[in-house]
Amino acid sequence: MKLRLTVTCAVWTLLIGLTASHAVAQGCAMCYQTAAASGAPARVALRHGILVLLLPAVSLFVGILAFIYRRNDRAR
């Protein structure tokens, strides 16, 4: 039963994923168009710049949550 549920969820996730490439959700049309109108080197730089900012941010976010989770035992 559990396996069936997992497989069903996985299939649905895959199906949604395969159809999601056209869904530009919450993308700001103005920013997108400005970025898209830039030259190829600029777009590459923007992508790298985004990753440089994004990866530490999400890592720190997860890290701080992990930090409080580890300290949870002390509250018991």
Next chain:
Amino acid sequence: MSARRVFSTDHKVVGLQYFFLALAAVTIGIVLSLLMRFHLVWPAAHLPFVRGGIMTPEQYLALVTMHGTIMIFFVLTTAPQGAFGNYFLPLQIGAPDMAFPRLNMLSFWLTLAAFLCMLAAFTVPGGAPISGWTAYPPLSGLGEVTGPGEGTGQTIWIIGILIFCVASLLGAINFIATTIDMRAPGMTLMRMPLTVWAWFVTAILSLLAFSVLLAGGILLLLDRSAGTSFFLPAGLVVNGELQGHNGGSPLLWQHLFWFFGHPEVYIAILPGMGVVAHVLANFSRKPVFGYRVMALALCAIGFLGFLVWGHHMFVSGMNPYSGLTFSLLTISIGVPSAIKTFNWLGTLWGGKIQFRTPMLFAIGFVSFFITGGLSGIFLAQPALDTMLHATYYVVGHFHIVMGVAAIFGIFAATYYWFPKMFGRSMDETLGKLHFWLTFIGVYCIFMPMHFLGVAGGIRRYADSTGAKYLAALQPLHEFMTIAAFITAAAQLIFFWNFFRSLKKGAPASANPWNATTLEWITTSPPAPDSFGGQFPRVYRGPYEYSVPGETADFLPQNLAPKGAAHGSGAAGVAATVGIPQRVYLTGAIMLLAGVLMFFMALVSAEIVRKGFSSDWQPLDLPWRILALSTAILLASSFTLAHSRNRLLANDDAGFRHWWGVTAILGLFFLAGLGISWRQLAVAGVGIATNPSSSFFYVFTAAHGIHVLAGIAVLVAVAFRAPRHLTRTTVAGVVSTYWHAINGLWVLLFVFLLLAK
């Protein structure tokens, strides 16, 4: 009122100070919005307090800018987190105070300084800035040549934002450290009220987002004052005058600003979500439906908030698989938001609902959140967004979902916690009248904006009466303006109720709402030490209402279960209470997280700026002196580690000796940076010479300030150890900071080498 009380470090006093600051800010913000609405309907009308009588388009834009800035920064960011978070976070987790009370006080006074700085922009020649709350360059970067308000007014605005960033960062460090390390015994993560979860996640977002805005703001200020060209492109001609900037990109500002802007939406709304869940459970006499999922949803919204930003501009020319991943992750932020909405409704379902004023405002919040969420779906479609982006549709959408929903969360919190804060109750009849007038009034103001936007009504225009295609919609503007004045008048009922109740409200008991969380086990208002020396021990979850088999309708969190050591029905009391030493290390780590994000913003800015420009020239840096400085700094890490070892070996003289050597090596490093600056200056390379030199000066100055701060702490500790800290703790905290800052320099050094 004594100076001791004004400059109090008590979290409750600081919370109230934030509250009254937000109250003053929202009053000013509303007045500014009424002026705008009046002008939109009667653009030729003479206004007695407007310079020149009739409002000019520039004055209108100044109102737009200042209304947005004041409301977003000093109301939506300050009230839910600074006011209620400061007052109730320690109470709800059973802590005596915030982790760093002095830092807390400093946060408030810096916020006040930022607010006064912002208001001062109205008084300088040219008036307040006109570039909007997003301060997009080139308008915000060129100075007064671009219009009134863009001179001193814009500079003051940026300085105010920078001060606000620092205040928010200090506040965020305090909130995170307090939540992690100051919880009462038994207050496990899954026993924390959802308000605490919301303040905690909001603090993480603030820590990471305001660091980046701080970096962006500094670069913008340098563009204005030092002649650099981070955001200002070449060849700009304004009023027939060629501007002397080269190769910068306004897109870089969008890149940095929206890294802050996206999480800011959640910074404003998350505390409201926490309060709403809290209030709905209380007045439904039911546990929060799906508490665990609600807590996880708060974390998920915070996490995905950053990815939404990444998606903002990421799509162009990228690998399609990355696009798919980002699209999926971005869409998925709707999942936790929907979970929260369904769980709020689930909490109401089958409950014994009491329609008290806080409950009405909480339900109003849910209503606005759903309405704003539904109108947001249309903006998520690029084809529609392109058309609607610059119209009133967007104004209506974000005011409902971010502004009014968050404000209703603040109202719910105010009515709910007023008895606890002031020991008196607000008038229920007036409260309900206030709710209904505001609820109906807000829909009357902002729903028509959607229709106006669909019809093509352009936002930010000071006067649209000349546009023939909008003539038929002018009555809609008039309707919205009348609704705005009535809704603003309804707020006078709130003010009357609030200030009258401070003096003449019915005295409130300790727990007037029969609530379960820890703030209600102490007196109203709480004793100076919050719990009157009886610090609680926690045994239960935060929302144990109508528990089957129990005679009482609610079970406070500190109520010992049957068969517990304290005996059935006894209130649990913690044995000892104090500030744990580990909280200082936690605070230092959070500070370093903020510092890391600040420097990552600069690194990211350099990458983007380099990619966008054609004027990038490799810089011939004084590598020898920089390498020598790096070696000295690395050596100082070893001497500090040795000093700490001496302390652990109880060798006080050795500890002091190596501690001092570390400080001296730090000074040598700074001297090395100074020499490298000097060599560059002699070679004719200044901060504005080219973009690579601009970034070099910014990097080294920013890092030098952090080293200087480290040296100051080293020297201060050598002469006088802080009162509450053991020496081992001090050595541990300072070492963590120093090693991290040194490691950061090594990374920067490598980055500068690679950039070369």
